[in-house]
Amino acid sequence: MSLPRKWVAGLLFLACFVFAGFSDAHALPAFARKYGLRCSACHEAWPQLNPFGQKFKDNGYQLMNDRDAPIWQNPSYWPVTFRITPIWHRVSTDKVGVDTAAGPNTGEVQITSHGFDLSGLDFHTGGTLDKNISFYVLPSSDNTASFHFETVMARLDNLFGSTWLNVKLGKFELDNLLSEKRILTLTGNGGIYQLYHFSPLGDTNGYGQIGDNQLGVEYMGHSYNDRTRVSAALLSSNDGTVGLPAGNSYSGFFAASQAFDTGKLGVQRLGFYAMVGEAPTQFLSSGGVPIPGTGFGNKSFSRYGFTGQIYLGKLDFQVVTQHGSDDKYFATATSPYNPVPGNVPSGALPAGARNATWNGFLVEPHYVFSPQLIFIGRYEGINVSQQALAATPSDAGNIQTFTIGYRYMPIMTSRAGFAWHNEYNWLRQSKAAPDGTDLTSSELLLGFDFAF
């Protein structure tokens, strides 16, 4: 085939693809099948919720008419959606410790790898068990098909007929205004909110990750039109890991927000959140191996900040701020006690150790050209405001990252959804390379994100 013919064939293929996309965006599977609504009714762009979708979720996956109970469903309806993402991506990290003739980890090289890959597979199943009793179960696999329960929860909705009384129990996403589980980006570093998982270099607290689904019980209330929302959750301090692996410690997560009608601009929402808790710093051990459930030496941590959803017509900005703090024992990876509970502190805390604190900011602008095409950007900056040890460089562990991309959803019927996704992420963490300099990484990703 001559070159022009190849070009013509390519253009024809592209044209077919593009024009096929002029069919309107339709409903996302599962809930859309039940109600006959299009995906775009609930999603600004799948999977991010719009205010109507947020209200639907807050009502316990109900439209709040008398068709919410399963009795009204078509008997062939099965509330399940499978989601998986085949991709091609290129990942590059500039300073990776490698072994050389001089010994282990004596060298440092840039590693770039690329190729075709696969995400994990999610089985989303949710809905109502009866009017005002909702559920969500999400078995999720990694890309080797190793499964775990990402979400398992049942919720009593609108208790005593009040939208202010909803209680759910199980493993669930915290009531984050900007949901990481509905994130529009897919790369390794851009597919999560760094702010939701941050801890300073050397910090061992893995329990304050507000981006992870947690085990607990949540009260949630909202006004009839969902403009005002409040929630409070009591969580086991185990970062959502089943089997009681930590000690008998709990955390709390609180969120509240208020939305405002600003006419043609849209519905603006401002809110705040706080996570405070304690978690173990030490475990009893047997033969040197920690015994699950024996955590003790609980120390405190907190994360709190403001959230905002600002809509300017088709352009919107999602904003999250955070001030975080970890107890000095977490921050210096110190166990406060000898292995037997009740012993005096071991005194191993480094001299001058103090709590680690940091401040972060996240802004994620979207331009929703149509429910089928969305352009995404994000910037996150996290600065450690107080290192646990004064000798540590003040900027060590700081993170700057940006992500840009777009999602084009040419086909979304009430039986399936299909998105072409293209994204680039860049991240730098200060002083995190083996040689103590900045570590940067980047990722380019192209792929199909589909649900059926």
Add this chain to the structure above:
Amino acid sequence: METKFMKSSLLLGAASLLLMSAVSWAQMTKYQEDQRLNMEAHVGKYTGHAADAQANYRRYCVGCHGVEGDGQGENAQWLDPQPRNFTLGQFKCRSTPSGTLPTDEDLYNSVGRGFDRSVMPIWNQLTNQDKVDLVAYVKHFSSKWTTEKAGEVFPIPAEPEVTADRVKAGQALFQKLECWKCHGVEGRANGPSSDTLQDDQNRPIKPYNFTEGSRPKCGSTDRDIYKIFMSGLDGTPMPSFIDNVKPDEAWDLVFYLRTLQPKNAYNMKERAIAKQLGLKPIDPNAPAPAAPAASSGGQP
């Protein structure tokens, strides 16, 4: 051979003509509809513009009501009741007489309220401006809005105090107007005609079941119920009673209908009175009892 060829040519020509007519008609309809994109709606301080609602209509409404507003969205096949066909310019929930167009506020309230016993949700998450824009967009589907004005809003007198006499008078009216034939003697939607009902498009339709606890189609308040039977639900067998029932009697009927409903925020007094009276369902074979003399207050 030649005759056969001529016949074939004629058939082909006729078919082409029909096809072209259909295409032209569709294009003309679309053209006329586009011309109506300058349609406005006015609710309170808000002025809605149809052109501004195109994106929201496509996002929220088109799946059921269809691109052309004809109720034939992709999901319509799964829905019962079927989505409203906006091109007919016929609406159930009105504060205007039967056969007339509703006010913009009637449509606005429908968008914000949603409809029980259907999948039409409550769209109160949208801004007020968005909802008024959508009302204008709904109107642009029907040429009726360019040739007719909305009907005159019929007055609703102030709600009187509920009394035992009024409840009994309402029950008498329920029998006299033969509401029971569709709604059943206990309001269970099981009257003798209930299984035979069809809407204007010959689709089966069920009467409202007062006992199941769902919201009435056009609102929950006493005024909403008053409006429903005074205006009728156009396009359904539910007639307008505005010419047959005096406004004060209409309130009596509202009070009686409240006694048929399960306990809710609006019927505490009516249910208490019904219990006190030991109110029994009507006997359709008995002659309609006369309304108590003291039932009615001032007549309009």
